[in-house]
Amino acid sequence: MCMQRKLFLGVGIVGCLLSISLTGLQAQSAPGAVSPGASTGKADTLPVLSLPQCIDIALKNNITVRQGQLQVQSSTLQLKQSKYNQLPSVNGFASQGFSSGRNINPSTNQFVDVGVRSNNFQLSGSVPIFQGYQLKNLIRQNQTIVKATEKELDATENTVILNVIQQYLAVLTGAEQLTVAKRQAETSQLQVERTQKLVNAGSAPEANLFEIKATLANDQLAVVNAQNTVDLAKLALLQAMNLPGGQAFEIEYIKLPDPRIEGYSATALQVYEAALSTQPQIQAADLRTESARIGIDVAKAGLYPRLSVSGNLSSLYSSVGLSRFIADGTTTENKTQANVLIAGTIQPVTIITTQPGGSYQTYGFFEQLSNTLNRGVSLNLNIPIFTNRQYRTNVTSAIIQQQNAQLTADNTRLQLRQQIETAYTNLLAASNRYQATDASVSSLERAFKAAESRFNAGAINAVDYSLAKLRFDNARAQLVQAKYDYVFRTKILDFYQNKPLSFN
Template sequence: MKRVAMMRTVANRLFRSPKWLAGVLLVSAAYAQPTQSAGPNSNRFSLRQAIDIALQNNLTVKQGQLQVQNSDLQFYQAKMNRIPTLNAFGSQAFSSGRNINPTTNTFVERAVSSNNYQLSTSVTVFNGFAIQNNIKQTDLFLQSSEESLKATQNTVALTVVQNYLNVLNNEDQLDIARRQVEATRGQVERTQRLVNAGTVAEATLYDIRAQLANDELAIVNAQNNLDLAKLALLQTMNLPGTGSPGAIEVERIQFDDPAVAPYTASPQQVYETALGIMPEIKAAELRVKSDALGIDVARASMYPSLTLNGNLSTLYSSVGLQRLVSDGTLIQQPVPGLFVNMNGTPQQVFQTQQGGTFVPYAYGEQLRNNLNRSVSLNLRIPIFNNMQARTRVTSATITKQNSEIAADNARLQLRQQIEQAYTNMLASANRYRATQVQVASLEQAFRAAESRLNAGALNSVDYNIAKTNLDRSRANLVQAKYDYIFRTKILDFYQNKPLSF
């Protein structure tokens, strides 16, 4: 349940925060109508559903979630290291022959059964601030893990968006191919009538029918490309692609033809903005800070440490001290070796004792009578420990330097990605503009060729060439349109801009 709630939170961020590119591409209806996640038997997906499912099923995301959980556990343990430890100890022993009475510390010739109980506690008073620095270190590492998870989720979301747009693009390509077939069929019918009237040679009809066959083949190819695009989308969502990928559907997103205009920011401006918002950069910088504190934690082993200890113990022995149970009588017993001189005559000294019998102390009485309490303050001063402390410090320093290089590499990769994205955006813009002009020109040329063909002034070969050029140009225009849209949104994503259509 915790994982599901976490993924739902991520999905909501995808569609509320402009920082997440995936939420950009939804039309207003998607915001007005909250959609449910597609179940295993559903064959229709919205962009939001596709992203939700991909984030839930992606194995790299799951690994990132486990890393966050582990980092959170380490942070929790670091905080728990501040509180005292408490341990209990108990033992049961039995021995025979010559033994030491644990209550009198004298030898006895009999079997002895004994119990020993201890309760000890210890708290660190000072250890070179290792505990405090370790808490800060694990906290920063936890934040770094969370940012790394966000970066992974970004990558998954971007892949879903790209594959989703690829499906839409191939659907448009299939629609263009079908319209081309309908147009060619109409031309076949017109040519048939002209042939029947004797206005056009029958060879022209054969050429038009050949063009129809080519257009029908284009439908098959477009359908195959669409199935492959849908399969790629299913695989991105980590859903089985067995059976017919064409059985699934995606919700359409209506795109207006984009207006090609110079981008408002330079690559350097995009990069400077991205440095402060991209999670992979934050993760790398937090890791450097965490490893810097790791040096302080390692250096703490070179300082004295002070601990406060407390101990509570007691014991029981079957040959322990016994107590006298009086029967009310008095007994005169001589004191061995004690005499007094009375009128020159030594006289034995007697002592009066209560009469009765000796019985062992009860179990609970022995435990209470033998109770011992102690408190100690222990100081440990490291003098020489085989260079282990200095080795740990050096190792922690190397780890920090490696993290700094990793952070520099993350910034370098970000710069290169932005430069590549900017270059791709310019190339797609130029291609889109050129393809628009090409389509407009070829549409005029095709209309002229179609009129001349109907009038019998153009042969079928030239007509087919004009139609093929127009069909290819229209397909290229659709591809250029989607490519330009995606490239511009990538740059907007790096700048944390509100993205909408």
């Protein structure tokens, strides 16, 4: 689910929930009344947050969402690594050493009694050919895990969005209740002023004035309580966005027509069937089950033979390594081998030998590396015969994990079905409550207007007038709550079906 859709979801839900302005209240609004969310005076400098802004801030600051994003990155990294595992592996090794005393010449394997400096270089590599389809199945499993973590992140973001919507709704509800309370207080204030004039003129008893003032005091207390409710709701909204409390701000107020009360277009079962294919928590649970099923194939790979090709290159150098003779001219040597008697005279027998001149020099560094270079290639076959039943145990464990993942998916479906059934039942109750409350407001409004006319004419006392006003005010407040509850239940069922939400 993209960010644009999430913001549209949030705005759509709350937009429909903002249908809270009663026609009767609009007709009775005082000229100086201020709508919820509007501000005057010093409040004009306060920042105004819209619902999309609140959702965006909450998603950026929420720790659980950030952990989910890291989990997606981690699973994506694991997927890349499982693909890299199909590539050859190459390793290099180099060493340099020095030893004195009696040593073995690494070039001739003969003992020498000198200091020896030596180097050893190796390069090896291997390529997997057949691993019991383990690498292929690991890639499939990690691909499934990446999709599962993405869906789990979507589910987490949905939870955060719905929480922000709920807190945003609480601020709007409190603001509307505050407006209702202020209008009630304004009406009582006007009635106090009128009654004061009548008492001063002697047209009404002073007891009426005391009763109306008591009603005004009660209305002013309701204003204070409503303001406290708004402040607490704003604090909860800040906390939902992971922002520190105590920040002054206003929210964007949207006014929409009253909702239409009509039967919902789908049954609870139809809503559930639609939710199965759209809700990310269901999709994530199914993907986790599929991942666990592929994990069984991964575990079975340990039962198959494994075939690979490996090769290596190695070479070495020694300061007392092989040497070569460097010629430098020739030398002549006369050597008497024996004496012989010739004609009675002893004559020496001399042998003249000629030898090349020169000296022995050790081969250079790179020459030794070239002369001692060793190459090798091998085909390796590993056949598991008896491994203490380790691989069999791994397969059994993978089967248990798959069964547990399936039960988790079944439980997720069960919870979703129960949530939808509860939401559907609450919708029916909210619809009945809203219709009954709306009818009650209409009746009590007419009764209050009649009582107000009779009170102004002196036909009834202040107590009867106050009771009529109290009943009418309570009914209007209950209608606000009933309307919020009804629209919220409707949009929740729409949300389960992934329906586009709008302000209309």
